[in-house]
Amino acid sequence: MVEAVANTQKKRKLGSLDSFVTKHPLGVLPKGNALMLMGGNDTALRLQTLGPYFGSLPEEILMAILQEIESPLDLLHTGYACKALYAYSSFDELWKLMMYNQKHVPEAWYGSWRRSFWGLGAVSDGQKDVDSSRIVDCSGVVYSDFLFRPFQCSQIDYTKLIGSEEHISKRQNIHCFESESEISCEQFDSEWHNKPFMVQLKERIADWTMDQLLEVFGDTIFYQEYMSWKLKVYAQYMESNQDESPLYLFDCKSSALKSLKYQVPLADIFDNERDWFNLFGNQRPDYRWLIIGCGRSGSGFHKDPNGTSAWNSIVSGGSKYWIMFPPDSPPPGVTVDGELESEVTAPVSVAEWFLGGFYEQARRQPGFHEGICHVGQAMYVPAGWWHLVVNLDTSIAMTGNFVPNPKLPFVLDFLKNKSDQISGFKNELDCKDVFDRLKTLIASKSPETLATALEGVQKIENARNSKGKWHTLIDSEESSSFSFNFDE
Numbered sequence: 001m002v003e004a005v006a007n008t009q010k011k012r013k014l015g016s017l018d019s020f021v022t023k024h025p026l027g028v029l030p031k032g033n034a035l036m037l038m039g040g041n042d043t044a045l046r047l048q049t050l051g052p053y054f055g056s057l058p059e060e061i062l063m064a065i066l067q068e069i070e071s072p073l074d075l076l077h078t079g080y081a082c083k084a085l086y087a088y089s090s091f092d093e094l095w096k097l098m099m100y101n102q103k104h105v106p107e108a109w110y111g112s113w114r115r116s117f118w119g120l121g122a123v124s125d126g127q128k129d130v131d132s133s134r135i136v137d138c139s140g141v142v143y144s145d146f147l148f149r150p151f152q153c154s155q156i157d158y159t160k161l162i163g164s165e166e167h168i169s170k171r172q173n174i175h176c177f178e179s180e181s182e183i184s185c186e187q188f189d190s191e192w193h194n195k196p197f198m199v200q201l202k203e204r205i206a207d208w209t210m211d212q213l214l215e216v217f218g219d220t221i222f223y224q225e226y227m228s229w230k231l232k233v234y235a236q237y238m239e240s241n242q243d244e245s246p247l248y249l250f251d252c253k254s255s256a257l258k259s260l261k262y263q264v265p266l267a268d269i270f271d272n273e274r275d276w277f278n279l280f281g282n283q284r285p286d287y288r289w290l291i292i293g294c295g296r297s298g299s300g301f302h303k304d305p306n307g308t309s310a311w312n313s314i315v316s317g318g319s320k321y322w323i324m325f326p327p328d329s330p331p332p333g334v335t336v337d338g339e340l341e342s343e344v345t346a347p348v349s350v351a352e353w354f355l356g357g358f359y360e361q362a363r364r365q366p367g368f369h370e371g372i373c374h375v376g377q378a379m380y381v382p383a384g385w386w387h388l389v390v391n392l393d394t395s396i397a398m399t400g401n402f403v404p405n406p407k408l409p410f411v412l413d414f415l416k417n418k419s420d421q422i423s424g425f426k427n428e429l430d431c432k433d434v435f436d437r438l439k440t441l442i443a444s445k446s447p448e449t450l451a452t453a454l455e456g457v458q459k460i461e462n463a464r465n466s467k468g469k470w471h472t473l474i475d476s477e478e479s480s481s482f483s484f485n486f487d488e
């Protein structure tokens with residue numbers, strides 16, 4: 001989080017500003033507009049609007065300086081110096097960072113991080129927005145992709161981009177079982193454990209709505225990524241935020257969760273009985289999460305932790321749009337280093353991924369899977385599969401991680417060979433010997449299962465090694481042909 005603004009600078013892919021046109025509340029325009037205005041040179045304008053010092057800095061450096069301002073009053077006052085500095089210092093990511101750094105917990109949400117930080121929200125008679133009269137119009141003064149692009153991403157309309165639900169339901173290639181009886185444990189273990197699928201459940205896994213949760217838990221603290229707010233404040237946030245990546249409630253720890261009742265979907269297949277991580281008892285990483293988010297919120301491309309598989313089921317609210325790719329096919333825009341994937345680089349936000357042109361590319365790439373999961377359905381995410389999820393409207397869901405039998409070799413390989421990526425065990429020391437501990441636990445229950453799984457691990461290792469050799473060969477071929485051409 002501390003790196004939020006810095007990352008915005010590093011990884012944002014500019015371009016595609018033509019995706020849709022919408023007006024920035026301060027009148028900021030993309031940088032390209034200034035180039036057209038000033039015959040290809042915007043330096044004069046920056047010097048004129050920001051002065052000789054700030055005006056001569058690239059805006060990335062200017063933002064890095066503003067990000068370093070520790071005092072909220074100093075940041076606020078910076079914006080009083082001139083219109084351009086008002087625009088830069090009002091960038092809401094800076095105020096989100098300020099809220100985080102100052103450990104400020106808002107009592108209410110007032111439409112933006114800046115306003116909520118200062119509690120600028122009292123609504124007087126007949127006046128909806130007391131701050132709106134104080135908004136400075138920076139039209140003709142600030143031309144900045146850095147400020148405009150996140151705003152543009154926050155205006156993304158996923159329904160327009162991906163097509164109507166009806167359209168997708170014809171196109172989607174993640175299979176949906178129309179009833180639970182269509183998939184048995186045996187079928188899962190033999191045919192389906194490595195394919196994403198959805199299932200229409202007989203009944204929802206729980207029956208809570210947002211209003212009911214608010215009634216009982218409105219004043220209870222829940223965890224939203226790096227924040228911990230009362231549910232009622234988070235509900236206000238969901239109603240009216242302009243964030244490029246809306247804050248997402250991901251909670252496994254709040255007191256409320258202990259009293260919330262739900263049933264695991266497809267319990268015969270997904271429940272603890274068949275979950276090898278269950279052997280860790282209370283030493284296992286957190287594995288059941290409540291997920292609440294507004295439309296546009298979601299999860300960028302990732303693989304689930306420790307080689308686990310997952311189920312995800314919507315309890316109430318809107319649907320989720322899913323994209324998945326198989327383990328060895330990283331999605332466009334996502335780069336991984338080497339076979340062990342210890343470092344993953346991806347665009348700053350889900351919206352940026354969609355608007356930066358990667359979505360069109362993804363749809364043409366082999367391995368692309370998509371589907372819309374509705375209330376009352378469950379999605380299965382096989383271990384190691386890349387997935388991205390977008391909420392098409394406010395939704396409440398539960399997810400659970402588990403290790404089914406056919407995925408045991410995959411998980412053991414992860415714990416053995418990617419031990420630096422193990423996460424979620426209660427302390428660092430626990431992470432070090434997870435592989436050996438799990439082996440011992442499995443052996444005490446079923447030595448045959450362990451023997452078979454370890455053979456599976458050997459096969460995975462062999463495949464990786466021969467692939468690694470192949471890549472080394474290709475790389476050296478490429479570099480030698482390059483030097484040959486160069487010498488020519």
Ligand SMILES: O=C(O)CCC(=O)C(=O)O
Binds near residue numbers: 299304
């Ligand atoms: O946003 C979601 O619902 C998906 C969550 C997810 O992928 C995860 O918990 O690993």
Ligand SMILES: [Fe+2]
Binds near residue numbers: 299302303310381387
């Ligand atoms: Fe996930």
